[in-house]
Amino acid sequence: MARPGRILIIEDHTLLRAGLRALLTQGDEFEVVGEFDNGRDAVRAFGALAPDLILIDLSMPGMNGIEAITEIKKRDPAVRILVLTIHRGEEYIQESLRAGANGYVLKDASQDELRWRSAAYSAGRLTSVRMFRRAW
DSSP states (O other), X not given: OOOOEEEEEEOSOHHHHHXXXXXXXXXXXXXXXXXXXXXXXXXXXXXXXXXXXXXEXXXXXXXXXXXXXXXXXXXXXXXXXXXXXXXXXXXXXXXXXXXXXXXXXXXXXXXXXXXXXXXXXXXXXXOOGGGTOOOO
């Protein structure tokens, strides 16, 4: 059996972080290695956690998701980052990509869709948002 994908969750809403952890750890496919409610703390700690995939919100206090993505990618350009957000606007997608995000999923996605995308990015099977972007 393959090693579980190591996931770091960066989301400022406590209930959503707990729900993401519960969803992603239902089986043995993923291991949540850390959770943060802001980008600043996540950037400070992420190197020691060695995640395969980071799930990150864009709107957070302190350091927002775009700033955190930029800083994390400076430290580790190979880490895969999947934005999980409510923002549908093309400007958010483009800004996320410029910062270094590999993918973009809306928070109204199904559980199956989020699990599939998390598995695909964690394993390196998807590397670009262009491979899965859907019209909204």
